Amino acid sequence: MSVSNTATPRGTESGRGIAPDTVRYNREVPGLGDPVFDISDLSIYYGANKAVRDVNLKVGPRQITAMIGPSGCGKSTVLRTLNRMNDLIPGARVEGKVTYHGEDLYASEVDPIEVRRRIGMVFQKPNPFPKSIYDNIAYGPRINGLRGNMDDLVEETLTKAALWDEVKDKLKESAFALSGGQQQRLCIARTIAVNPEVILMDEPCSALDPIATLKIEDLMYELAAEFTIVIVTHNMQQAARVSDRTAFFTAGVDDAGDRYGSLVEFDETATIFSKPADQRTEDYISGRFG
Amino acid sequence: MSTEAPEAPAPEEPRRGTLRSSKGRMADPLFKWAVTACGTIVLVLLALMVLRTTSEAWPVFAKEGFFGFLFGDEWTSGGSRSEITGTYGAWPFIYGTLVTSTIAIVIALPLAIMVAFYLTHLAPRRLAKPLSYTVELLAAVPSVIFGLWGLHWFLPNVLRPFFELLEGVLGWFFLFEGPVRGVGYLAAGIVLAIMILPIMTAIIREVIVVHPIDQRMAAYALGSTRWEVLRHVVLPASFSGIVAAAMLGLGRALGETIAVLMLIGGSQAWGASLFGTGSSMASHIAATFGEASPEARTALMAIGVALFLVTMIVNILARVIVWRLGRMTGDAAV
Numbered sequence: 001m002s003v004s005n006t007a008t009p010r011g012t013e014s015g016r017g018i019a020p021d022t023v024r025y026n027r028e029v030p031g032l033g034d035p036v037f038d039i040s041d042l043s044i045y046y047g048a049n050k051a052v053r054d055v056n057l058k059v060g061p062r063q064i065t066a067m068i069g070p071s072g073c074g075k076s077t078v079l080r081t082l083n084r085m086n087d088l089i090p091g092a093r094v095e096g097k098v099t100y101h102g103e104d105l106y107a108s109e110v111d112p113i114e115v116r117r118r119i120g121m122v123f124q125k126p127n128p129f130p131k132s133i134y135d136n137i138a139y140g141p142r143i144n145g146l147r148g149n150m151d152d153l154v155e156e157t158l159t160k161a162a163l164w165d166e167v168k169d170k171l172k173e174s175a176f177a178l179s180g181g182q183q184q185r186l187c188i189a190r191t192i193a194v195n196p197e198v199i200l201m202d203e204p205c206s207a208l209d210p211i212a213t214l215k216i217e218d219l220m221y222e223l224a225a226e227f228t229i230v231i232v233t234h235n236m237q238q239a240a241r242v243s244d245r246t247a248f249f250t251a252g253v254d255d256a257g258d259r260y261g262s263l264v265e266f267d268e269t270a271t272i273f274s275k276p277a278d279q280r281t282e283d284y285i286s287g288r289f290g
Numbered sequence: 291m292s293t294e295a296p297e298a299p300a301p302e303e304p305r306r307g308t309l310r311s312s313k314g315r316m317a318d319p320l321f322k323w324a325v326t327a328c329g330t331i332v333l334v335l336l337a338l339m340v341l342r343t344t345s346e347a348w349p350v351f352a353k354e355g356f357f358g359f360l361f362g363d364e365w366t367s368g369g370s371r372s373e374i375t376g377t378y379g380a381w382p383f384i385y386g387t388l389v390t391s392t393i394a395i396v397i398a399l400p401l402a403i404m405v406a407f408y409l410t411h412l413a414p415r416r417l418a419k420p421l422s423y424t425v426e427l428l429a430a431v432p433s434v435i436f437g438l439w440g441l442h443w444f445l446p447n448v449l450r451p452f453f454e455l456l457e458g459v460l461g462w463f464f465l466f467e468g469p470v471r472g473v474g475y476l477a478a479g480i481v482l483a484i485m486i487l488p489i490m491t492a493i494i495r496e497v498i499v500v501h502p503i504d505q506r507m508a509a510y511a512l513g514s515t516r517w518e519v520l521r522h523v524v525l526p527a528s529f530s531g532i533v534a535a536a537m538l539g540l541g542r543a544l545g546e547t548i549a550v551l552m553l554i555g556g557s558q559a560w561g562a563s564l565f566g567t568g569s570s571m572a573s574h575i576a577a578t579f580g581e582a583s584p585e586a587r588t589a590l591m592a593i594g595v596a597l598f599l600v601t602m603i604v605n606i607l608a609r610v611i612v613w614r615l616g617r618m619t620g621d622a623a624v
Contacts, residue, residue, distance in 0.1 A: 088507070090414070116511055120512065123507060194512055
């Protein structure tokens with residue numbers, strides 16, 4: 001796995017599966033530095049079923065890490081362990097270690113509520129609350145007991161989420177009046193309103209049209225200057241376009257016939273899409289499988 | 291009609307037969323009229339009930355005056371067959387009904403919401419199903435059983451000691467002024483709360499079980515506690531359903547007769563202390579109807595009219611609340 005700080009501008013090398021022009025953002029891949037997350041030997045169980053096995057992965061600060069792979073490969077499950085959303089699923093438990101800035105996320109004294117306040121999440125389907133646009137943004141700061149000017153915070157947050165110009169005249173209207181893409185950007189804004197360090201995105205564009213998708217990708221790219229982003233996506237082009245590093249997961253079947261997901265390869269995105277180390281990665285990104 | 295069907299497949303005009311009704315042309319209009327008639331029966335029954343009770347009660351309203359009857363607090367039955375000789379003021383009974391129902395709803399509503407939230411979101415799956423069934427089963431227990439259990443077990447073993455404690459601590463406050471007799475408004479209200487809890491829980495459960503999980507997940511992902519998710523996400527979205535449940539519970543509490551009769555104490559007095567005894571409208575009717583003189587019977591009819599009015603006002607108020615707040619939050623269900 002390459003953890004070097006040497007600059008590898010993306011898009012300089014034509015990938016085998018991805019045309020070079022799909023690389024929209026040219027920037028140097030930031031180093032892993034002091035990793036935000038360090039996942040070692042992570043396995044996740046649903047009841048007795050060991051659904052994800054032996055994942056090792058580091059997530060670097062202020063960059064975009066993509067998780068790709070076919071259905072059932074465990075990428076979303078791994079994502080949900082990063083802010084302990086799996087706690088809400090009955091029967092789910094983890095084995096191995098996930099640290100956040102060196103602190104064990106699953107230590108008994110860690111409060112999952114506090115974890116989620118630092119590590120936000122955006123979901124597959126836009127899921128605004130049935131409240132006004134304003135109140136959607138204000139929800140998080142309010143439950144966190146913010147004492148400050150809420151109006152300013154709402155404006156600042158919506159501006160950051162590139163939504164302010166579109167909604168500034170209808171802040172009191174229902175969030176449901178927005179288009180799907182706007183709703184998803186509102187959900188991103190709602191997440192950054194509590195000023196988390198990390199934003200987890202679980203296939204954030206799978207319910208959106210291509211134009212709305214590109215807007216979200218632009219937004220992610222901009223947010224990566226300030227936030228650490230981990231995105232799960234079905235869309236390989238998306239991973240190639242926005243991410244700095246990519247983790248490729250795959251689904252396998254063990255000797256007992258149980259399906260499980262595991263990590264195949266983790267590297268800089270340009271490397272994954274141009275000269276992957278593993279044959280399975282190459283098969284997947286070149287469309288021969290999955 | 292149907293007998294003509296076999297003649298239809300004449301090769302030249304196959305279409306004519308197929309356009310004819312196979313069930314008879316009148317079946318659908320008939321069904322429509324039948325259903326409309328059924329719907330109308332409800333209205334007719336309601337109108338008859340209102341008219342009949344009001345006209346029977348008329349002499350009492352005529353003598354006491356409408357508001358004099360509602361707010362007068364002396365109830366002395368006369369024995370006349372043909373005229374109204376006693377004094378009939380229903381306020382002690384109206385007061386008893388309002389107080390016991392308020393106690394019941396104030397206790398039962400938050401409890402029902404909590405129980406429903408537990409059943410839908412927090413209970414282990416193995417426990418949730420049987421618990422839900424138990425709740426529904428409780429809703430079917432006849433009220434006389436609640437009354438008996440309340441009077442012979444719950445009151446002496448739980449409520450009385452609790453009342454005495456309450457009186458000792460808060461006795462200076464007019465609502466909890468002694469003496470504690472056991473039976474009274476508070477005892478009746480608490481047992482009423484237990485009675486209406488199951489039906490309210492069952493309805494609220496139905497409402498919040500359909501609450502979309504993705505909104506709860508969004509709230510949890512923002513670092514909400516379970517309480518915050520319930521308070522800020524689930525409850526606002528389920529508001530109209532919860533009001534409906536509260537209304538059903540309140541309706542039952544307002545009209546409940548036997549259990550209240552057994553626990554409220556049956557006096558004709560009224561007072562601010564919740565430990566005081568009294569009667570509710572329904573319990574007073576049930577307690578005295580058997581031996582009532584013809585004129586007192588007329589007065590009891592008038593209480594019936596008043597009870598009907600109170601119930602109707604409460605229902606209308608609830609509709610208005612749902613409508614007003616629903617418009618504010620943009621709740622599509624209203």
